[in-house]
Amino acid sequence: MKKHNFYAGPAILPQTVMQQASEAAKEFGGSGLSILEISHRSKEFAAVMEEIISSTKELLGLPEGYEALFLTGGASSQFYMTAMNLLPSDGNACYVDTGAWSTKALKEARAFGGVSVLASSKDKNYSYVPKDYTVPSDATYLHLTSNNTIFGTQLKEFPKTKAPIVCDMSSDIFSRPLDIKKFGVIYAGAQKNLGPAGVTLVIVRKDLLNKVDRVIPTMLDYNTHIKKESTFNTPPAFPIYVSMLTMRWLKENGGVAAMEKKNQEKAGILYNEIDSNPLFEGAAAKEDRSLMNVTFLLKEDKLQDKFLEACAAAGCVGIKGHRSVGGFRASIYNAMPKSSVQVLVDVMNDFGKKHG
Numbered sequence: 001m002k003k004h005n006f007y008a009g010p011a012i013l014p015q016t017v018m019q020q021a022s023e024a025a026k027e028f029g030g031s032g033l034s035i036l037e038i039s040h041r042s043k044e045f046a047a048v049m050e051e052i053i054s055s056t057k058e059l060l061g062l063p064e065g066y067e068a069l070f071l072t073g074g075a076s077s078q079f080y081m082t083a084m085n086l087l088p089s090d091g092n093a094c095y096v097d098t099g100a101w102s103t104k105a106l107k108e109a110r111a112f113g114g115v116s117v118l119a120s121s122k123d124k125n126y127s128y129v130p131k132d133y134t135v136p137s138d139a140t141y142l143h144l145t146s147n148n149t150i151f152g153t154q155l156k157e158f159p160k161t162k163a164p165i166v167c168d169m170s171s172d173i174f175s176r177p178l179d180i181k182k183f184g185v186i187y188a189g190a191q192k193n194l195g196p197a198g199v200t201l202v203i204v205r206k207d208l209l210n211k212v213d214r215v216i217p218t219m220l221d222y223n224t225h226i227k228k229e230s231t232f233n234t235p236p237a238f239p240i241y242v243s244m245l246t247m248r249w250l251k252e253n254g255g256v257a258a259m260e261k262k263n264q265e266k267a268g269i270l271y272n273e274i275d276s277n278p279l280f281e282g283a284a285a286k287e288d289r290s291l292m293n294v295t296f297l298l299k300e301d302k303l304q305d306k307f308l309e310a311c312a313a314a315g316c317v318g319i320k321g322h323r324s325v326g327g328f329r330a331s332i333y334n335a336m337p338k339s340s341v342q343v344l345v346d347v348m349n350d351f352g353k354k355h356g
């Protein structure tokens, strides 16, 4: 049976990307070798590295002064690398706490300097995005999480601030156009909206570096990876290759502006079903609803297992919500076709007729 992949991460990738990736696992680029066994110093892999860097710059519209890095350690390592590289011990890193990932990020930053939590939506189990706060004039940076994968909320607008924004975009990178000049650092684990687990994209505005006087271990210093174009040590070659293929797919499909339109449409039909079906309700505040992770609840808990069974019977996989929200979560990243969202909507609709 065809599966419809709603997992939050690792998550769905475009079918064509998966086919091309499995081809390259057999034979890659006319080299007579698999992508899995070729040197990262070979000319074939050097071309992959070059393409992924230039595609990132093109897709995001990176201005002069920004670099795109491909690192290991997941988005979780960026929680401390951002602070280690940018935050002087007497600095003031400002955080907006919009969920579990933000909480983890600000905890790590505390090891390196001053941290202020400007606002938090913890009071309502992170079901909304706080907007009513001011960024102090001495802020070193403002840290935001653009999309809260677990709670299903998303920043629709980034605040106007003098301080550079450091942003965890793990679950919505490449899902919409951005005004890059607002950002000092953007980081994203690949496994939500870009590629397989194992590589993390980091965008760095170079003039923010070299303002701390602590000793930074070589591998944790952004300068190292800028200087060596992400090949100071052996990079995660296969995840990088697959992410590069996804970027080709993105470009062939109209880039981030076209993705945004498609994502709005997909989320629109799902939220519409949630709002019109009397059995269900959305988990997040309407104005903050994520286009990537759609969280929703059954008003009657006892139907929970039955609904999951109905999803499974239709081939919908990965619908169970995160334990901290309960209910359900449908992750509908870039690669998710509208037809799969429609399958889920039909399941909900049928379920409503049967149990309503």
Ligand SMILES: *Cc1c(COP(=O)(O)O)cnc(C)c1O
Pocket (backbone or CB within 6 Å): 009, 073, 074, 075, 076, 077, 101, 145, 147, 148, 149, 168, 169, 170, 171, 189, 190, 192
């Ligand atoms: C998944 C996720 C992370 C953690 O990513 P890892 O690569 O597993 O470290 C961090 N932030 C957000 C917003 C996420 O969705």
